[in-house]
Each structure stands twice: as C-alpha cells, then as structure tokens.
Amino acid sequence: MSDSIVEFSNVTKQFGNHRAVDNVSFVVRKGRIFGLLGPNGAGKTTSIRMLTYILKPDSGSIKMFGQPVGPETQKKLGYLPEERGLYKKMKVGEQLIYLCRLKGFTREKARSQIRYWLERFGALDWIGQEVGELSKGMQQKVQFIATIAHDPDCLIFDEPFSGLDPINSEMLKEAILELRDAGKTIFFATHRMEQVEQLCDDIALFNKGKLILQGDLTEIRSSYGLNSIRLRFSGDSRFLNNMENIRINNRSTNYAELRLLEGANDQLILREAQRHVRIHAFELVQPSIQEIFIDSVSK
Amino acid sequence: MTFDLIQKEKLFLIIQREYLTRLRSKIFIVTTILAPVVMILLLILPTLIQTMTAERERQFLVYDETGEVGSGLVANDSIYYKLTSDAPDELRTRLINGSIEGYLVIPHEILDGQGKVTFFHGGTAGMTVTSRIRSDVQQIVRDIRLDRLDTPAEVRAILADRVQTENLTITAEGTEEADSGFFMLLGFVMGFIIYGAMFGYGAVIMRSVMEEKTSRIVEVIASSVRPFELLMGKVTGVALLGLTQFAIWAAAGAGIMMIAGPIMALFMESGAIHEQPVGASTDAAAFSIPSIDPFIWISFVLFFLLGFLIYSSLFAAVGSAVDQESDSQQLQMPIIMLIIIPLMFLFPVSDDPASTLSVVLSMVPFFAPILMPVRMAVIQIPFWQLWGTVLLMILTFVVLIWMSARIYRTGILMYGKKAGFRELWKWVREN
Numbered sequence: 054m055s056d057s058i059v060e061f062s063n064v065t066k067q068f069g070n071h072r073a074v075d076n077v078s079f080v081v082r083k084g085r086i087f088g089l090l091g092p093n094g095a096g097k098t099t100s101i102r103m104l105t106y107i108l109k110p111d112s113g114s115i116k117m118f119g120q121p122v123g124p125e126t127q128k129k130l131g132y133l134p135e136e137r138g139l140y141k142k143m144k145v146g147e148q149l150i151y152l153c154r155l156k157g158f159t160r161e162k163a164r165s166q167i168r169y170w171l172e173r174f175g176a177l178d179w180i181g182q183e184v185g186e187l188s189k190g191m192q193q194k195v196q197f198i199a200t201i202a203h204d205p206d207c208l209i210f211d212e213p214f215s216g217l218d219p220i221n222s223e224m225l226k227e228a229i230l231e232l233r234d235a236g237k238t239i240f241f242a243t244h245r246m247e248q249v250e251q252l253c254d255d256i257a258l259f260n261k262g263k264l265i266l267q268g269d270l271t272e273i274r275s276s277y278g279l280n281s282i283r284l285r286f287s288g289d290s291r292f293l294n295n296m297e298n299i300r301i302n303n304r305s306t307n308y309a310e311l312r313l314l315e316g317a318n319d320q321l322i323l324r325e326a327q328r329h330v331r332i333h334a335f336e337l338v339q340p341s342i343q344e345i346f347i348d349s350v351s352k
Numbered sequence: 353m354t355f356d357l358i359q360k361e362k363l364f365l366i367i368q369r370e371y372l373t374r375l376r377s378k379i380f381i382v383t384t385i386l387a388p389v390v391m392i393l394l395l396i397l398p399t400l401i402q403t404m405t406a407e408r409e410r411q412f413l414v415y416d417e418t419g420e421v422g423s424g425l426v427a428n429d430s431i432y433y434k435l436t437s438d439a440p441d442e443l444r445t446r447l448i449n450g451s452i453e454g455y456l457v458i459p460h461e462i463l464d465g466q467g468k469v470t471f472f473h474g475g476t477a478g479m480t481v482t483s484r485i486r487s488d489v490q491q492i493v494r495d496i497r498l499d500r501l502d503t504p505a506e507v508r509a510i511l512a513d514r515v516q517t518e519n520l521t522i523t524a525e526g527t528e529e530a531d532s533g534f535f536m537l538l539g540f541v542m543g544f545i546i547y548g549a550m551f552g553y554g555a556v557i558m559r560s561v562m563e564e565k566t567s568r569i570v571e572v573i574a575s576s577v578r579p580f581e582l583l584m585g586k587v588t589g590v591a592l593l594g595l596t597q598f599a600i601w602a603a604a605g606a607g608i609m610m611i612a613g614p615i616m617a618l619f620m621e622s623g624a625i626h627e628q629p630v631g632a633s634t635d636a637a638a639f640s641i642p643s644i645d646p647f648i649w650i651s652f653v654l655f656f657l658l659g660f661l662i663y664s665s666l667f668a669a670v671g672s673a674v675d676q677e678s679d680s681q682q683l684q685m686p687i688i689m690l691i692i693i694p695l696m697f698l699f700p701v702s703d704d705p706a707s708t709l710s711v712v713l714s715m716v717p718f719f720a721p722i723l724m725p726v727r728m729a730v731i732q733i734p735f736w737q738l739w740g741t742v743l744l745m746i747l748t749f750v751v752l753i754w755m756s757a758r759i760y761r762t763g764i765l766m767y768g769k770k771a772g773f774r775e776l777w778k779w780v781r782e783n
Contacts, residue, residue: 069782105575107765124359124578132575136767138568143373154365155576199572 056083058207058238059104064113066099073099075262076113081240081255086233088249088270089242090346091259097242098135100259101209104240105132117207128157131205135212135242137196141185145171145195148184149202156203163202170198190221197225201232208232209240214248226252246342258346266349274339277348281340282311282319288330296322302344307333312344362577363585370589374556375596383552384597388604391544410481412471413455415440421458424492433488447472456485463496538644539702539729543695543722546656550691550721553594553660554667558680560586561671561760570764579761583753587664594660598653651738652725658745659721662752663687669756672763673771683773694719698726705731715741717748755780 059081066074074096081087089097102108103115106122117126140148146167153163171177174194184192193216200208210229214222229252233239241252249256249270256273258266266273287307293299298317302310313319323335340348374380413436416422425433436443436455443455454473461467469489471477498508564570564582573582670683694713701710705727714723720741727733762779763771771779 069778102571102765107571107574107579127576130575132572134568134571134575136568136571138570138572140564140569141567142377151365151369152572152576155362155573157361196572 057081058083058118059087059240060114060116061100061104062114062116064100064103064110064115066103066108066110072262074103074110077259077262077264078113079257079264079267081238083238084233084236085254086229086239086241086252088253088256089240089259090244090246090249090256090342092244094261095244095259096262097244097259098211101132101211101240101242105130105209128203129206130209131200131203131207132209133196133200133211133213135215137193137216139184139192139196139199142183144181144183145176145187146180149195149199152199153203156205158203166202166204167198170202174198189216190218193217193221197228201228205237207238207240209242211242212244213241214243214245246346249342256342258349260346260350265352266345270342273345277340277345279337279339280313281338281344282313282322283334283336283338284309284311284326284332285334286326286330286332290330292325292329296325300344300347302341302347310341310344312340312348358581358584359577363581363588366577366582366585367589367592370560370586371592374590374593380593380597384600387548388601391541410453412473412485413438413443413452414458415443415455416458417460418458418463418496420496421462421489421492424496425456425488428488428492444472447474450474456489458489462493463500465497535729536702538648539726540698542652542725542729543698543702546652546659546721546725547691547695549594549656550659550663551688553590554663554687554691556590556593557586557664558667558671558684559677560590561668561764562674562677562680565672565764566675574761574764579764580757583668583757583760587661587668587753590664591657591660594656595653598656648725648728651728654742655721655725658742658749661749662717662721662745663691665749665752665756669759669763669776672760673766673776675767675770679770683771683776690718691722694722697723702726702730711737715744717741717745720745 057080061077061079064074064077065072077096077100089100091097099108103110104117104122106124106127115122118129120126143151149167149171150160150163153166154160158166168177168180171180174197176191176194176198179187179191179195184195187195200210208229213225213229217225229239229241241249243249253270255268256266256270257264285308290304290306290309293301293304293309293311296311298314299322300312300314302312304310311322319337323332326332326335409431411431411434414422414425414433415436415438422433422435426435433456438446440455440457443452446452447455454471454477457470457472459467459469462469471482471485473481494511498511561583564573570582577585666687667684670680670687673683674680697709697713697719700707701713701723704710710723710727713719714727715737724733724738724741728738758780759776769775
C-alpha cells in the first residue's frame with residue numbers, strides 16, 4: 054500500500070521465557086487513528102516501545118515511512134507513554150524546548166512552536182514555573198504539548214485518558230481528532246474498549262502477545278451482522294439469568310447487552326422481556342468491541 | 353548487538369542540560385562553599401580541641417620514699433604534684449571514693465636503678481598525662497643519680513645533647529629541597545578529595561538515573577535518544593561539573609594564597625618590628641607552599657576523571673536497577689567497599705610508596721584513583737607504572753560502561769521489581 058506509514062512484519066519480542074509480542078504483522082495507513090487494543094500485558098506497550106525504537110525486536114522488521122525504525126524515524130514521532138513523567142525541577146518552557154530539540158529542532162524553532170501550543174492551551178503563564186509546582190492536570194497538558202510540539206507525522210498515545218477528568222478528556226479527544234484531520238497518523242493504545250468505538254478508524258486486537266484481529270473497525274463490526282440486542286428497561290432483570298443461547302455484556306440495573314449465540318431467537322427474548330420488565334428500548338445492533346474481543350479470544 | 357553511532361548534537365544537548373541544571377542548583381553552590389570549609393575544619397579541629405581541653409587543672413599526690421624525687425617534682429610544678437605522707441593504703445581508699453585523681457608511689461630503691469615508680473589512677477590516665485609523669489620522673493631521677501656520682505658538666509651536656517638530622521629531597525633537576533613532609537600531606541589531601549569526589553559525584557549520577565526512572569521521563573527521552581547517549585551525556589555532564597568545582601576551588605585557593613602571603617607578612621612585620629625587622633620577610637616566605645610540579649596537578653585531574661568514569665558507570669547501573677533509594681543499599685555495597693579499601697592503605701602506601709604492596713595496590717584500576725596520586729605526590733612514579741595504570745583504567749571503564757549500558761537500558765524500563773546481582777548479570781548477558 055502506497056500510503057502505509059507503519060509496517061510491522063513478523064515481529065517477535067521475548068523477555069526471558071515470556072513472549073511479549075509473538076509474530077505480529079500489521080500495516081497502518083496515513084491519516085488514520087489506529088487502536089491497539091487488548092487487556093493489560095497483551096503486548097501493546099512492548100509493540101509501542103519497539104516502534105519508538107526504545108526496544109529492538111528479536112526478529113521481524115518494523116518500518117516507518119518505508120525505512121527501518123531508528124534515530125531518524127524517532128524524530129518524526131511523538132510519544133505519550135502510559136506512565137507520564139517530566140523533570141520536576143525544570144521549568145516548563147526550558148523543558149519543552151529541551152525535549153523538542155532532542156527531536157532535532159533548533160532552539161528558535163522549538164521556542165516558537167512551544168509558545169504557540171502553550172498559548173493555545175491557555176498555559177503561557179506557566180512557562181517560567183517548575184513542573185513540580187503545577188497541578189496534575191496542568192502537568193498532563195504540558196506533557197501533551199511535549200508530545201506534539203515538534204510537529205511529528207506519527208503520534209502514539211498510550212492510555213491517554215487515564216487519570217484525566219471529564220473536561221480534560223473531552224479536550225484531549227478533540228485535539229486527537231484535530232491532529233488526525235491534519236493528516237497525522239495516530240496510534241492509540243488502550244484496554245478500555247468503549248473509548249475505541251468513539252475514536253478509532255482501524256483496530257488491532259492483542260491477546261497474550263498475539264494479534265488476534267485487525268482491520269477497519271466499521272468493516273469488522275458489520276461483518277458480525279446484527280447479532281446483538283441492546284435492552285433498556287426498568288424492573289427485575291433476573292429472568293435474563295434463565296435465558297439460553299445468549300451472552301450478557303455490560304449489564305447494569307436498567308441496561309444490558311445481549312449477544313445472540315447459535316439457536317437464539319430475538320423475538321422470543323423480546324416476548325420474555327415483556328413479561329418481566331417494562332421495556333424502554335429494544336434494539337438489534339452490531340456487537341460492541343468488547344463483545345468482538347471476547348468472541349475473538351474464545352475462537 | 354553493537355552500539356549505534358552516537359549522535360553528536362543530541363549528546364551535546366544532554367551534556368548541556370545535565371551540566372547547566374546542576375551548575376545552577378542550590379546544592380552545587382552550597383557544596384562548593386561548604387566542602388573546603390569542612391575540610392579545613394577537619395584538619396584544624398583536632399588541634400583546636402586538644403588545646404582547649406588541655407587547660408583542665410589536675411593534681412596528683414606523691415608518696416615518696418626517697419625524700420628527694422618527690423620534692424624535685426613539686427619544685428617543677430607545685431600544682432600538678434603534691435607531696436603526701438599518707439600511707440599508700442590510705443591513698444588507695446581516697447582514690448576509690450573519688451576524692452583524689454591519682455597518686456604516685458616512688459620506692460627508695462629507685463635511686464639505685466631498681467624497682468619502679470607506680471602511678472595509680474582511676475579509669476584511664478590518658479596518654480598525655482602518662483608520658484608527662486614518666487618524663488618528669490625520669491629527668492629528676494637521672495639528675496639525682498648523676499649528682500651522686502659527681503658527674504662533670506661535660507658528660508651531662510653529652511647526655512642532654514640531641515643529634516641533628518635533616519631530610520633533603522633531590523629533585524629531578526638535581527637541586528636539593530627540604531623534605532618537610534609537605535608532599536606526603538599533599539598526597540593525603542589529594543587522595544581524600546578524590547575519595548570524596550567518587551562518593552559525591554557517584555551519588556549524583558545514581559540519583560539522577562533514579563530520578564529519571566521514577567519520574568518516568570526516561571521513556572519519553574528514550575523515544576528521542578538511545579539510552580547509551582543519555583548515559584554518556586549524563587556521565588560527561590557531571591564530570592564537567594566536577595572539574596568546574598575543582599577549578600573554582602583551585603582559583604579560590606590560589607587567590608587566598610596570594611592575599612594571605614602579604615597579609616601574613618604585614619602582621620609579622622608590625623608585631624616583630626622592634627626585635628627583628630629583617631627576619632619578618634623570611635618568615636612570611638616560609639609560609640608559602642613549596643613549588644608543586646604541574647604534572648602532579650595534571651595527573652590529579654586525570655586520575656580523578658578516570659576514577660569518576662569507572663565509579664559513575666557502576667553507580668549508574670545501580671540507579672537504573674532500583675525504584676527507590678532504600679532499595680539501592682544492597683547493590684551499592686560492593687561499590688562502596690571498592691572505594692573504601694584504598695583508604696585503609698593510605699598510610700602504608702604514603703609511608704613507603706615504592707614497596708611492592710604500594711605498586712600493586714596503586715595499579716588496581718579501582719584503587720588507583722586514590723592511591724596513585726598519593727604515591728605520585730611523594731615519589732617519581734616509573735613511566736610504565738603510571739601509563740600502565742592509566743591504560744588499565746581506560747580498559748576497565750570501557751568494559752564497565754559496556755556492561756552498565758546493558759543493565760541501564762533494561763533497568764530504566766523495569767518497574768516494581770527489585771533486581772538482585774543475579775538479575776543484573778542476566779541483563780548483561782541476555783541483552
């Protein structure tokens with residue numbers, strides 16, 4: 054593919070006896086948000102560390118913009134690690150300029166970029182403050198600026214929403230979508246499936262080091278067809294426990310997602326539900342990512 | 353796996369950050385000022401304490417069977433010694449209940465060269481007191497015995513005479529210089545400074561690695577530069593910081609010397625103007641230090657640098673392997689031992705810098721930073737020993753930094769795991 058930005062080919066990485074990443078191949082295209090999904094320890098962070106050239110694969114190859122990853126590709130890459138961190142005793146401006154220059158920017162270019170972004174986030178006043186003096190939310194913003202200030206073509210966000218309050222989460226989501234629209238390629242790693250549905254164009258599902266499913270999110274979901282039910286109700290939902298041939302996901306006091314398995318009859322379920330609870334909504338839908346993940350793992 | 357070629361601009365950026373942020377830190381300013389003050393205090397404090405404590409008045413009772421020795425002691429110092437006619441048993445009781453500090457029993461046969469003077473005291477008498485009493489008694493007993501034999505004055509003069517000896521060092525240029533023990537002191541001071549520097553700057557490196565790891569900034573940095581570049585940048589930056597600190601101290605020291613000389617001369621002149629107007633300037637001149645071969649300074653810096661490089665690569669490895677300072681104790685132990693061992697040999701080596709023991713110890717790369725300057729200050733080190741040691745140290749550094757880099761790049765990404773020596777060795781082997 055001509056517009057492929059990142060290419061993993063048969064990549065394997067082992068730590069002692071543990072295979073963190075096992076023969077993984079995928080391609081990421083330009084201008085897409087690519088979701089790396091899977092539970093903790095599935096191999097997402099190890100894959101990212103190889104892409105950022107922090108770790109080297111034991112076998113296989115990783116290419117970015119057609120060339121093997123290395124110091125050159127590092128410059129075109131912005132990385133927001135899952136565990137955030139900055140130099141606590143360094144001033145915000147100094148620190149951002151330093152990190153930007155490590156990516157190959159000149160001092161002048163770095164300075165103007167950083168002023169632009171600080172201003173944009175309403176944070177220009179912090180420029181002379183030590184990072185350790187800032188609140189956690191402010192530090193998150195500074196770290197986000199550090200990730201994007203050198204205008205990288207490829208961005209990697211590892212669990213970007215963890216620890217953010219709703220307002221900052223929303224701001225970050227908007228910023229990510231804006232970067233995508235500006236033609237950046239974005240990696241987005243998470244174990245929180247519901248975030249994926251709102252942001253990702255493509256996904257790669259990891260489990261125990263293996264890539265178990267990948268592709269365009271919409272295509273994947275439609276390939277499953279309308280095999281799930283979204284049920285909103287009030288009343289006693291214990292009748293669901295006795296239903297056969299279904300799997301229940303995301304169940305709460307007045308909501309449930311039901312996956313129809315072999316031999317299940319949606320009309321039968323509707324009738325049964327009517328007998329037990331007051332129905333607010335009953336909808337046949339495509340499966341959720343969580344359901345797709347569970348389904349893929351069990352295969 | 354080989355190291356990638358170092359990217360010079362990035363390395364320079366890291367060095368710059370490591371150097372400048374520390375140079376401006378409070379701790380650097382404080383240690384730069386305090387370290388010499390503490391060092392000077394350590395040098396003069398013992399003498400100061402001694403002169404302050406020696407003032408205490410003490411008195412010892414003298415039970416004298418000779419009728420001569422005791423009165424001689426009292427004639428010498430009537431406060432220190434006091435004659436008593438109480439029997440030794442009585443004195444013993446008084447000593448036990450604490451009403452006297454101590455007493456001497458001088459038997460009559462002492463004047464015949466037999467028996468012995470006994471000094472009774474509570475607890476430990478102390479070295480100063482014991483040696484004073486011994487020499488006082490010795491002198492009086494000797495004089496009385498000489499008197500008895502009607503010894504002529506010439507013989508007494510011979511007995512009292514001391515033979516003069518003088519140490520002269522022949523320098524490489526063939527000139528003679530008085531060996532004042534100054535160079536031995538210089539060696540000691542150099543050894544101690546390097547010892548302190550290994551510990552101090554080693555700890556700086558370790559903490560800095562640990563800080564980057566625990567604050568998690570290291571993963572961001574590692575996505576821009578190779579861990580080896582970060583490690584080398586850090587080590588170089590801190591080495592430059594150390595050199596800067598030395599330069600400041602040297603400049604301050606030279607400044608003080610330059611000012612202190614004339615001031616000292618001024619004081620002596622005004623104080624001694626009536627008695628010896630000519631001698632004043634020579635006294636002031638005696639205050640300036642003997643000329644030190646510039647080569648000694650250069651070697652001092654060289655050995656500091658090499659020692660710093662060796663130990664900082666070890667400290668960096670430890671720092672990368674732990675999450676918090678308290679976990680580092682166990683891993684630091686062997687490094688601390690390596691720094692302390694040469695300190696124990698500081699005296700024997702400076703006492704006989706050419707002995708086989710001294711040569712061998714000072715050539716061990718881990719001990720050389722402290723012991724070689726000590727030897728070098730006192731004697732001329734043979735060419736092969738000096739440069740052989742430098743070569744050995746460079747090789748040691750290369751091996752250690754290679755191992756350390758492997759531990760480092762695994763360690764900085766490893767959290768929540770307390771690694772032992774076995775684990776570290778695995779990182780070296782498997783990476």
